[in-house]
Amino acid sequence: MLNIVLFGPPGAGKGTQAEFLISSYELIHLSTGDLLRSEIAAGSGLGMEAKAYMDKGELVPDEVVIGMIENKLEANKNAKGFIFDGFPRTTDQAKALDVLLNRLGTPITAMLSLEVEKQELIDRLLSRGKNSGRADDQDKSIIENRISVYNEKTSPLIEYYKKQDKYYGIDGMGSIEDIAGRLKEIIEKQN
Ligand code: ADP
Numbered sequence: 001m002l003n004i005v006l007f008g009p010p011g012a013g014k015g016t017q018a019e020f021l022i023s024s025y026e027l028i029h030l031s032t033g034d035l036l037r038s039e040i041a042a043g044s045g046l047g048m049e050a051k052a053y054m055d056k057g058e059l060v061p062d063e064v065v066i067g068m069i070e071n072k073l074e075a076n077k078n079a080k081g082f083i084f085d086g087f088p089r090t091t092d093q094a095k096a097l098d099v100l101l102n103r104l105g106t107p108i109t110a111m112l113s114l115e116v117e118k119q120e121l122i123d124r125l126l127s128r129g130k131n132s133g134r135a136d137d138q139d140k141s142i143i144e145n146r147i148s149v150y151n152e153k154t155s156p157l158i159e160y161y162k163k164q165d166k167y168y169g170i171d172g173m174g175s176i177e178d179i180a181g182r183l184k185e186i187i188e189k190q191n
Contacts (some may be wrong), residue, residue, distance in 0.1 A: 003109050004084065004109060005020070006084065008122055010121065011116065011122070011143075013171050014113075014120050018085045019112070026080050027082055028079045030069060030084050031080055032085075036050045036065075055151065057142040058145070059089055059090065069097065088157060108164075109190050110186065111167050111168065113167065114179070126140070
């Protein structure tokens with residue numbers, strides 16, 4: 001299996017690049033942000049709990065997102081691979097993912113980390129907020145909080161995957177096609 005962690009701060013372009021990767025490599029796209037927004041749209045208890053955190057730009061508790069990923073992995077055991085987008089976001093999530101994948105006998109292949117300057121992230125998120133209606137993309141202080149949460153709780157995962165020799169930093173500035181080309185180049189080198 002080809003199991004990719006697509007990594008980076010909010011606004012780095014993970015969702016956009018995931019679209020390209022799933023079509024090129026027939027992978028299952030697992031975005032915890034999308035899964036949480038579907039729960040909110042469905043009005044489930046889990047969705048209501050998650051919304052309170054998301055609206056503030058805080059992380060949803062680990063057990064909630066880990067449970068969602070576990071269900072999706074179980075349901076897609078015969079996939080060609082997975083692309084994890086927005087997950088893991090904490091060290092405990094990364095450890096849980098290793099345990100779950102170990103059970104399926106298929107480890108993470110690579111962690112591809114999109115690197116984008118802070119001002120560009122803020123500009124991209126504010127412009128997305130104008131079209132998407134996402135409340136967390138419309139308020140500069142919530143966006144700043146999400147970037148701080150990324151720096152404090154999520155960016156340490158770079159070390160976690162470096163230790164496993166799976167980390168690849170990618171320049172996330174430039175055109176969508178150029179960035180996609182950079183990702184592809186690294187993926188083709190795996191195996
Ligand atoms: P972005 O990467 O642009 O912030 P996402 O759609 O990935 O957007 O995430 C939106 C929000 O959903 C996050 O700010 C957070 O509240 C919640 N969320 C998504 N994934 C996770 C996760 N793995 N752990 C905790 N919270 C998460």
